[in-house]
Amino acid sequence: MAAPLYAWPWEILGSCKIAIYGFFLAKALYSRYQEESMKDAWSLHIFIVCMLRLLMYQAWTSYSNMLFFTRNRQIVKKGVDFRQIDKEWDWDNFILLQAIVAGLALYIFPTSATLAVWNQTGITTAIALHVAISEPLFYTIHKSFHGDYLFTNYHSLHHSSPVPQPYTAGHATFLEHLFLTVVIGVPIIGSFAVGHGSIILIYGYVLVFDLLRCLGHSNVEIVPHQLFDLVPFLKYIIYTPTYHSLHHAEMETNYCLFMPLFDALGNTLNTKSWDMHKKNSLDSGKNGRVPDFVFLAHVVDLSSAMHAPFVIRSIASHPYYTRIYLQPFLPVSFAMMLLMWAKSKTFLVSSYNLRDRLHQTWTVPRFGFQYFLPFAAEGINKQIEEAILRADRLGVKVISLAALNKNEALNGGGTLFVQKHPNLKVRVVHGNTLTAAVILNEIKDVTEVFLTGATSKLGRAIALYLCKKGVRVLMLTLSTERFRMIQKEAPADCQKNLIHVTKYQAAQNCKTWIVGKWITPREQSFAPSGTQFHQFVVPPVSPSRRDCTYGNLAAMKLPDDAEGLGCCEYTMERGVVHACHAGGMVHSLEGWTHHEVGAIEVDRIDLVWEAALRHGLKPVSTIINY
Incomplete structure (x- = not known):
């Protein structure tokens, strides 16, 4: 059972707690049109301050x-994982609490007095009260919460976040934030009590208070050490992110609110x-640890661009889907797209550790539709090439190309870059060998399959693999020449298992479809009832048959020892990545020294699959019953 005043009173409301903010706005609007009383004008100020916070x-x-x-x-060089994100989900409770207390x-x-916009004496009074009362009061309370009982029952929650983040500042118990409300309220109430309050005082003090709390918990050292070299006493007046991070690392020190002076006086x-x-400040100009593996992704569309972890952390921690409440921000996403085009530089978007190896995701600043514009091909390839060369200069061991970045028509599945730069030390990988392995291991106990996209890189590998296993493969293609070329690659005694078809009607009796090319609802209608649709087409096929089942894109779940992972890869579940991403990861973990570009080596499919399982990756087979 939790200690008294541990939980928040409105915990039962969940996300509906935001309605409480609406109460202040509604009250202000009612006042504006009905009563015009100064008391309710305060409700508007409370609402605006909350939104700004x-x-x-x-x-x-x-x-x-x-x-x-x-x-x-970064000070703590770790990623913020799903566990921390979930713990800090209700980080904003303290803002709601302080709004309710003010209301x-x-x-x-109640007051009917006209409030001044600015009062210099009030500002000075608030600063004096902050230094004389709020700082030592917070220091004393904070130090008390590090005692055995209070820490175990209350303050340990705040310290359970391994990586300080601005949201971590609000991640604490109800009792702790009651005390913090007193700390933040003293300078404001004191200034008003002596008759020198003002609107600027309220907005300014609260927002500066929040700014400094965010600074301390940001985990990013932005205060230059030269400032303290120039004015040494300043180090006792204002804390730094490094200073506060030390409190989270060595908890019996650095208790102050914002001023290290009180730690010096208290011998803590x-x-x-x-x-x-100084070290962190100096290191900010140096490159950090070089990643062992890089996954080179791309943006899909304007909506999914807002799924990046640096936009809204909580949204990125769940699989992507179109969120209605984010649609008004599409113009912002469009403006960012134009900025990314102008910048034309690959961005680092996420980072995590696996088996003591650093894995990063970089993204090419191009959106999905651009890959289908003929005049954009040269520019896209140039950006991919620059990313590969940058990885090579840094010392990255493997760089894996995401879906459209390895498009056959664009660069031959990465072949273009390997041929152009034969001395690359970084290994370029399309990861499709593992994608083929995942799809093939989903297909069990079948004698016949229908394959669309049959002459593509993946389609060819799947057809050749299955025909060797004695499975009849109905290969849908209009090109007899390309079919013949693939058929000739099969062993002579297996070539009869590859059947050339040109119409969907040929699969009316086949209940296993492998879809590598977009198919319409009408084309799906030719499948018999009970058909299982496997797919490797991007974007995935839209289910239209209630009497059939649909598989998601090939994917694998990362090993349980992956650290610092806090965002989902597009529509994938937590800890799940596309098979091509996992394929590059296996390439890195195995230490293979060859490039995996161009055509898939069919004989390596089982080898790559076994290596993936050996390293703890698990197949993900999600079946959708429409």
């Missing part, structure tokens, strides 16, 4: 997770604070 924490969190800006400035205070002590100052800050 939410925006402040979101903006700082987005910045903290922009790895393409912050990777060399109740105004209800109990961590002696490593300034040296570590």
